[in-house]
Every structure is written in C-alpha cells, then in structure tokens.
Amino acid sequence: MELRDLPALNACLNFTAFVLLLIGYRFIRQGRREAHRKVMLAAFAMSALFLTSYLIYHFNVGSVRFEKPGAIRYVYLTILVTHIVLAVPVAILAPITLFRGLRERFAEHRRIARWTFPIWVYVSVTGVIVYVMLYQL
Numbered sequence: 001m002e003l004r005d006l007p008a009l010n011a012c013l014n015f016t017a018f019v020l021l022l023i024g025y026r027f028i029r030q031g032r033r034e035a036h037r038k039v040m041l042a043a044f045a046m047s048a049l050f051l052t053s054y055l056i057y058h059f060n061v062g063s064v065r066f067e068k069p070g071a072i073r074y075v076y077l078t079i080l081v082t083h084i085v086l087a088v089p090v091a092i093l094a095p096i097t098l099f100r101g102l103r104e105r106f107a108e109h110r111r112i113a114r115w116t117f118p119i120w121v122y123v124s125v126t127g128v129i130v131y132v133m134l135y136q137l
Contacts, residue, residue: 006057007064007135013050014127017043021121037101044098047124051091066134076133083126090120 001009020043027036066076093116100109 003057003060006053007131010050010053010057011128011131013046013053014124014131017046017050018121018124018128020046021117021124025117040098040101043120044094047090047094047120050127064134068137072133072137076130079126079133080130083123083130086119087123090116090123094120 020039024036024039024043027033027039066073066080068076093112097109097112097116100106100112
C-alpha cells in the first residue's frame, strides 16, 4: 500500500466503523449483549486504525485543500468543521464508554453511550462524506 492509497483506506475504515456502530446498536436493542460487545470492540478497532492511518497520511502529505468553488465549498467546509470539532470528543468518549462497558459498569456505560453513539456515528459517516467530496468530486 502506498501513501496515496491511505485516503481511500481511511474512508473504508470510517464506513466500516459506521456500519459496525449501527449493528452494535441493533444488537444491544435486541438484548444481545455479547454480540454487542464484540461488534463495538470491532468498531473501536476500525476507528483506531483510521486515526493511525489518518495521522500517518497527514504527517507526510500535510493538509489537502478543497479546490471546488461556489456553494459546494461552503457545504464541504461546514461538514469538515463539524466533523473535526466532534471527532475530538469521540476520541475521549469512545474509550471511556468502551471501558465502562467492559468493566460491566452498565448504568454508567448507558449514560455516556447516549452521547457517544450519535456523535461517533456522525463523525464516522461525515468522514466518508469528506473523502468523497475531497477526492471523488
């Protein structure tokens, strides 16, 4: 794999995390706690791999400018800014949420997961959208 392949890999990792998060949510709603645990660990792993790959790419390449003019630029920047701003709390909340679940502190896990889950889903899906807009438009 080459450096130029990392943005596509990052989008795939984000998309996989997004899908796993939805599956994990469904499992817990069905009362399938063990399946939920396994899928959420996989979602966390995908997000951790994403972050590693993202940092490697941008350490080597720097920032990539969105060159399209007009309204689409403002749409892109809005999505990008919200994605970045919300990625910071996910990097803090996801490990805490995971830790509480693994320690079977379920009441605390549920309280924080109510915040973590929707933010994490948003960050994962907007990561894919940013990739598509930046590299595929």
